[in-house]
Amino acid sequence: MTRAAHRQATYPVRFDWGPTGADAIADGAAYAVVVDVLSFTTTVTVAVERGIAVHPFAWKDERAGAYAASLDAALAIGRHQARRAGGGISLSPASVATATGVERLVLPSPNGSTIAARLADSGATVVAAGLRNRRAVAEHLADRLGGGGLAVVAGGERWPDGSLRPAVEDLWGAGAVLAALADLGVGGFSAEAELAAAAFRAVEPEVAAALRACASGRELVDGGFPQDVAVAGEIDASRVVPVLADGAFTDAAR
Numbered sequence: 001m002t003r004a005a006h007r008q009a010t011y012p013v014r015f016d017w018g019p020t021g022a023d024a025i026a027d028g029a030a031y032a033v034v035v036d037v038l039s040f041t042t043t044v045t046v047a048v049e050r051g052i053a054v055h056p057f058a059w060k061d062e063r064a065g066a067y068a069a070s071l072d073a074a075l076a077i078g079r080h081q082a083r084r085a086g087g088g089i090s091l092s093p094a095s096v097a098t099a100t101g102v103e104r105l106v107l108p109s110p111n112g113s114t115i116a117a118r119l120a121d122s123g124a125t126v127v128a129a130g131l132r133n134r135r136a137v138a139e140h141l142a143d144r145l146g147g148g149g150l151a152v153v154a155g156g157e158r159w160p161d162g163s164l165r166p167a168v169e170d171l172w173g174a175g176a177v178l179a180a181l182a183d184l185g186v187g188g189f190s191a192e193a194e195l196a197a198a199a200f201r202a203v204e205p206e207v208a209a210a211l212r213a214c215a216s217g218r219e220l221v222d223g224g225f226p227q228d229v230a231v232a233g234e235i236d237a238s239r240v241v242p243v244l245a246d247g248a249f250t251d252a253a254r
Contacts, residue, residue, distance in 0.1 A: 012188035026122035030148025035173040036155030040112025041128040042232040043093040054249040056113030073104035094227040111155040126244040133238040138180030175200030208233035
């Protein structure tokens with residue numbers, strides 16, 4: 001049982017980490033934002049910019065291929081698998097940016113897709129956000145929150161034992177959305193949401209460099225995927241607001 005205080009229920013705007021945190025703070029929220037900067041929500045944003053509907057799916061689930069076939073959709077594979085195959089669409093946002101002829105994409109993810117599904121099950125309208133589209137998402141939500149609550153969830157990563165590894169890039173991404181909401185006059189932040197916004201403001205002047213320097217960014221750069229980090233760090237480069245409906249993320253403007 002999650003204790004009442006951990007649900008942050010006395011605050012309209014809440015922030016927490018991972019699937020368990022999502023379950024804790026989504027109760028009663030009209031909207032929920034999932035943030036997985038490196039790289040699920042950045043990849044979703046890039047795809048939706050290109051008019052591609054993104055169907056999130058569980059990571060390393062053998063049913064993904066059949067699911068993609070049932071939708072007549074492309075199936076994203078792992079970055080390293082795509083490299084070994086000589087190309088293809090993967091969780092890499094850079095790979096999606098150059099894809100052609102794709103209308104629907106099944107995108108497996110170890111963190112972001114799981115959180116998105118759990119938030120959707122709570123009844124909240126789920127939005128995918130990162131540094132690229134944080135202002136567009138904030139502007140979309142600021143006009144719609146009214147008396148409804150907002151849950152902002154940082155995806156984080158996983159240690160080898162499966163436990164949550166809080167990932168600073170997701171703290172910055174969530175904080176970027178929250179800081180933009182505060183700039184638009186939205187209030188009622190929990191202490192956790194205030195901290196996330198403050199963390200982003202502290203790094204904002206050099207966020208692209210900080211993204212390259214953080215543990216997850218260095219992992220990708222060292223692994224040969226520096227462009228994925230560069231794309232993720234393009235703050236406010238996108239105006240799309242990916243909203244999850246009928247199993248797929250599409251732009252709210254559509």
